[in-house]
């Protein structure tokens with residue numbers, strides 16, 4: 001299947017953004033932040049590149065998808081009951097990054113960064129249920145290369161190869177460091193999964209602002225350790 005590209009409506013959950021930036025409703029910064037959000041909504045064009053792919057082969061700690069090998073025991077176990085996977089790269093978009101790059105004041109830069117993050121969050125929240133519906137994935141989970149030691153960030157390379165020329169498709173460049181530009185981009189696999197899975201359940205990092213689920217210190221031993 002060819003890679004699909006979509007421009008996602010540019011949205012921000014303002015209440016959540018204000019909370020994340022610790023801006024109270026009576027703060028003197030509300031007007032400035034509101035103004036910047038308005039600007040961002042005008043220029044922002046978040047995008048996603050994705051496609052429906054199938055697993056060709058499953059090993060102990062790897063899967064092969066469309067002839068490309070991905071090495072991760074956790075990914076392999078999570079794909080136990082399915083052959084369907086949806087590789088994706090979703091981004092806040094170059095337009096918004098260029099807008100944010102014009103600010104030089106520290107507070108403006110902090111707000112612009114928060115807005116880009118909020119746009120990316122809203123884009124993901126909108127597009128993932130649409131993908132689940134489009135491909136009949138049912139209950140689904142994501143895994144992202146680099147979120148766990150088990151699936152290192154260098155696995156971005158095969159993921160980008162699977163999707164084709166991601167830079168030409170949606171303007172996201174994969175750097176030699178395997179980080180993406182724009183930095184407010186997320187890549188990964190989405191796949192059908194009974195129950196809930198978040199990489200955070202296997203990640204002991206303390207005080208992570210992005211944590212989506214509590215760390216479960218027994219989970220790896222119980223579900224993912226090779227027998």
Ligand code: SF4
Nearest residue numbers: 199200203208210211
């Ligand atoms: S806790 Fe933080 S670093 Fe660890 S997987 Fe979750 S978001 Fe990533």
